[in-house]
Amino acid sequence: MYQAIRHLSKNDKILKGIISRYPLTRTASTDDLLESLIKIIIDQQLSVASAQAIANRFFNQFPDPSPEKILDAGTEVLRESGLSRAKTTCIQDLCKKIIYKELNINGLSQKSDFEIKSELMQIRGIGEWTADVFLLFGLNRPDILPAGDLALRKAVMNNYKMKRMPDREEVKILAQKNGWSPYRSYASLSLWNSLKN
Numbered sequence: 143m144y145q146a147i148r149h150l151s152k153n154d155k156i157l158k159g160i161i162s163r164y165p166l167t168r169t170a171s172t173d174d175l176l177e178s179l180i181k182i183i184i185d186q187q188l189s190v191a192s193a194q195a196i197a198n199r200f201f202n203q204f205p206d207p208s209p210e211k212i213l214d215a216g217t218e219v220l221r222e223s224g225l226s227r228a229k230t231t232c233i234q235d236l237c238k239k240i241i242y243k244e245l246n247i248n249g250l251s252q253k254s255d256f257e258i259k260s261e262l263m264q265i266r267g268i269g270e271w272t273a274d275v276f277l278l279f280g281l282n283r284p285d286i287l288p289a290g291d292l293a294l295r296k297a298v299m300n301n302y303k304m305k306r307m308p309d310r311e312e313v314k315i316l317a318q319k320n321g322w323s324p325y326r327s328y329a330s331l332s333l334w335n336s337l338k339n
Contacts, residue, residue, distance in 0.1 A: 160332045209238075220234070245265070
């Protein structure tokens with residue numbers, strides 16, 4: 143992490159200021175990649191509080207989740223935790239792909255970022271945001287930029303004094319211009335930290 147802080151602070155004065163105000167730490171990830179991915183699916187387009195409430199109910203139902211247990215439970219049991227129909231379908235499709243060996247979730251850590259995103263986005267309901275956030279938090283990859291994330295775009299607008307919220311491509315251009323690679327994950331974490339105030 144020291145190298146990331148040094149690199150970002152050297153290349154981007156705004157990030158240097160954010161890091162000095164909000165010390166940079168990595169969120170501890172679970173070793174259970176299925177659990178991590180399900181949590182991220184639940185998080186899609188929800189407030190932190192709503193997502194946490196649904197996740198708590200889901201993992202109370204499945205304290206030791208496995209694809210088989212989740213599929214055997216059936217749609218209505220999954221919906222009881224507060225999952226939308228779309229997220230229920232997404233989690234069921236994920237479980238089916240693992241069971242039918244179309245996805246080796248525990249083998250993902252051996253693959254490139256591009257390969258992982260390509261595989262995950264074959265699952266119904268998993269798009270670029272979910273895949274990026276899984277790479278960042280689930281697999282602790284150092285150079286991930288979830289450029290479409292609403293909170294990240296808001297943080298960029300606030301900190302870089304933009305008159306309007308940047309779109310995905312504008313965030314990517316800013317990252318390239320300010321030399322965030324190969325530590326874009328840490329830049330993203332710093333910008334999210336800046337919203338704590």
